[in-house]
Amino acid sequence: MPRLEDMVRGEQFDPSRSREIFRLAMSDHASMIVLPSLLASVRKAATHIKLEVSAAGAETYEDVAAGRINTFLCAEEAPPSLESEMLFTLDFVCLVGAALPVRARRLTLKRYLEFQHVLVEIREGQQALVDRALSQVGAKRHVAFTLPFFVPAIFAIAQTDLILTVPRKLAKIIAGMAGVRVVEAPPEIKSFPYFMAWHPRLTNEPAHKWFREQLRLAVRTF
Known part of the structure; x- marks a missing residue:
């Protein structure tokens, strides 16, 4: 009953x-x-x-x-x-393509901003979480490629000199399959x-x- x-x-x-x-x-x-x-x-x-x-x-x-x-x-x-x-809560890591000369295990903010980036824009016109974190410290990255999907972006950068900032758990799942390297993001990019x-x-x-x-x-x- x-x-x-x-x-x-x-x-x-x-x-x-x-x-x-x-x-x-x-x-x-x-x-x-x-x-x-x-x-x-x-x-x-x-x-x-x-x-x-x-x-x-x-x-x-x-x-x-x-x-x-x-x-x-x-x-x-x-x-x-x-x-x-x-x-x-998720935190970020960076994925780098084969043509990007990065050997450090973690990027400083200065080094991070020297590279060209991929922006995953889920909702058009809305500032990405990474860019919100950067704007809080007065920084801005140079975006060379924009698309609305994370997984295709990871595979797309594999043979390039581009850098992609993604949630850590996603990187653990995909990075090996895509053939990209994982590098720790600058500490200024906080978890969300x-x-x-x-x-x-x-x-x-x-x-x-x-x-x-x-x-x-x-x-x-x-």
Whole structure:
């Protein structure tokens, strides 16, 4: 028999019987580091649910507000009209191509700024986290190549003299396959929080409460 509190919130959610559709938006970086654990745990508990993942973009917050996206994984706090929660914290490393003469294990800020960089611009027109950190110390990097995806960028620089600054966990997964070297980023580039955002109407909805808990569990080892 359902408990009174469950009846107040609505029907109990049984993941093993549910055919719920969860719509999740994220960057390719987040997909690489979150989806393997998330999908494994979800499939163990709920073989009939459907997970639809879409690329993060300039309109994603509007999609969350309109109900087209249920949950958005992002590197910034959501607008006040939405709910958000910090999931984990990531720090940066630099990846360098074969034509870049770097032998040091860590770059100083001065050395870092001497190189030409790749900018991964997830949301067009929005300042990247790396550039926010640099602007706080009055620095600016020279960008030679811009694209909206992390993983293609890593492979693209392999035979070049370009440098790419990416989250450490992503670098651990991809660097060896792409044939790029990992160098510690300047200490001025600080770690950053990563959030999940959702519409307030889903805060107490049982199915989505369960799904957000699966996200928390998936990133617990970060």
